[in-house]
Amino acid sequence: MGYDLKLRVWRGDENGGGLVDFTVPVEEGEVVLDAIHRLQATQAHDLAVRWNCKAGKCGSCSAEINGRPRLMCMTRLSLFDPAEPVTVTPLRTFPVIRDLVTDVSFNYEKAKTVPPFTPPEGLALGEYRMAQVDVERSQEFRKCIECFLCQNVCHVIRDHEENKQHFAGPRFFIRYAELDMHPLDTLDRKRQLRDEHGLGLCNITKCCTEVCPEGIKITDNAIIPMKERVVDTRYDPLTRFIRRFRSPEQPRRPAPERQGQTAADS
């Protein structure tokens, strides 16, 4: 049943701020975003927060809850001990605008620099043919809701502002993987992925996979295969040449789960 939640919310802006304590009545079944909304409607009318769908589909409501990056709309209050306060702070990797809202433009800038899907020339509309098994690999990555939790948690940029320039982050590693595994894409982006977007800086800590609300196996299914392929391109131009001419109808590679050396993501 309902109870009085102790909520600590970071309030402030680029010039600084701190945790503020509130008591908010909450009901059975509610999520953190419900508590934040009630706080906003009854006590802190100007509390800044982003949200849209309230159903884990848009990736707007990312924050750190008790230090862990999460979607506020998908975090049930029943996860927490009612006697303990719940602390909500903005994503740490991105500059604060106000309260729980951060400046995530880093991600939108990186998005502009990934070369888009490039279909074969002369393929008319309506004539694309792809097998379900072949599209499924890329479909996994296209589930991404751009919540940027993986970006937030990745230590390469979380603690190192200076890396931001040369590192696109896990969200864009899966974008590269998606395009690379697209059965009809014709562009090779591996050199760019390595040289401009810093795939090599990733040391496979898997923190990104752990926080992804869509359950995308970022490291096992995207980063590791892409690392292997980037190495391939470097030393073995022939494999690349052969791959280009294989029919798109056939599955191209072994499923990533079977790619030996890494354990499954938890």
Added chain:
Amino acid sequence: MSEIERHSYDVVVVGAGGAGLRAAIAAHDAGARTAIVCKSLLGKAHTVMAEGGIAAAMGNVWPEDNWQVHFRDTMRGGKMLNNWRMAQLHAQEAPERVWELESWGALFDRTPDGKISQRDFGGHRYARLAHVGDRTGLEMIRTLQQRAVALGIDVFMECTITRLLKDGDRIAGAFGYWRESGRFIVFEAPSVVLATGGIGKSFKVTSNSWEYTGDGHAMAMLAGAPLINMEFVQFHPTGMLWPPSVRGILVTESVRGDGGVLRNAEGRRFMFDYISDYFKAETADTEEEADRWYDDHINNRRPPELLPRDEVARAINAEVKAGRGTPHGGVYLDIASRRSPEFIKKRLPSMYHQFKELADVDITKEPMEIAPTCHYVMGGVEVDADSAMSKVPGLFAAGEVAGGMHGANRLGGNSLSDLLVFGKRAGEYAAAHAAGLAVRPRIDEADVAQAEAEALAPFARDGGENPYSLHRDLQETMHNLVGIIRVAEEMERALERIAEYRERLEKVSVEGNRQYNPGWHLALDLRNMLIVSESIARAALERKESRGGHTRDDYPSTDPEWGKRNVCCRWDGDHVTVYQQPLPEMPDELKKLFEEH
């Protein structure tokens, strides 16, 4: 007056959902200098939430399908009140618009022969919805977003437009503010495309997000462009019901398209009791026939669970009223007893996830508890079918903010295709309009000053009511008095209250400063919600019959005379005025399509 940021474009698109992005791409391709402005971050518009699919008669699963059948389904679903020309263009052009997405990188689910797979949905004769599991909207918005970014179109994110600006009777631009800083911004543009989506936030139980405050609807009215069909609001039959915090969140129609059925508390598949004469000939009347239909559409008729949404929502309402509802006042949606857990998880992954995470319900084991939720507005800006231009030269509208296409009720899947078809048209015609002008319209500085004063007014007041409580009262009023079932006396009461709310809005004050201040933003959105709510209530009072998404207890039957007329709304300075106008008449060769079946 302080220095205001200014930009000049040929085409400014307000909105970055499917319609806005598609319009911007088309305008850009036509050579116009184009900008997109949106309230949220790019990629977060409502379109991202769409689940089931995009309706397009590609004939990949059922070769019998073609645009004529799609056109006929759309018109019948809309209770023949659709603008026939829009419905025709929509049915004809949707397949190419879907294939275009594929050429920009979209990855739809496939048929065994490698084509785009299509799924069944209510009111569609054949399996027609291109989809990706139950996250089709995400695929669509991401594809369009990535295309727009690749083309280098300028995007102004988290920037809200509050007023359209005019030069005489023509559009000259738009005025708005940055959410982040609260600073003002002016766009000079001879063409503005409204693609702002819907109005659901005026209702208490809704599947819509905070953005759905009807801004485009209201700004068009204020700029002199009338709305049509505002009495038609779609209540989706299946919204989540329990726990209270998830009330209204959508449960996709694909659950029924993929085999789910509705049962009352007694376990009865009650939809068989609610097949209206209008759909009798094409609906199964036994469970056996209905169940055979999933595999054989030719020799069996469709299950009644897949009747158009208005029919299903009314049936659920009636069951609950008759005391056969669930403990929380809804009915059961059951797919667990009908399909294997593997099938359910594969076809409906986000529904599985949504119920598991938010309601502790495993939909592969138990039925879902559901009730209708305010979902979509059929009404919107009155536009020319071919060009998407409103009655104000230079002002275009596409997507949910435009009216006419869906008549009295929209079929599932027909919105996403509508966004693509009319988004493209609006963008092209907006570019052509801009290119065809000999002189660019000029913004009147007095209008800018007025828009600025209007936006700042809530800060100037002290100690007034807060916007949240006013919003809650409005939602309560619309839900209780202008909801699924309507009567004159209640709607009159709603109109009295809306007039009071308008007075209260004059006194609303906000705290804090202009930087990312949701209280202030809501205070400004309330103007729009009140105009839209008044339009809905007045139009609903005017239409003295029941049809599609408009059901009156005091006029329960459908009246053929009303089938020849649209109700329109216009802003008269301080209130909404309604008037009627004849429906455009369908040419004979299209009329024939309705005789053959």
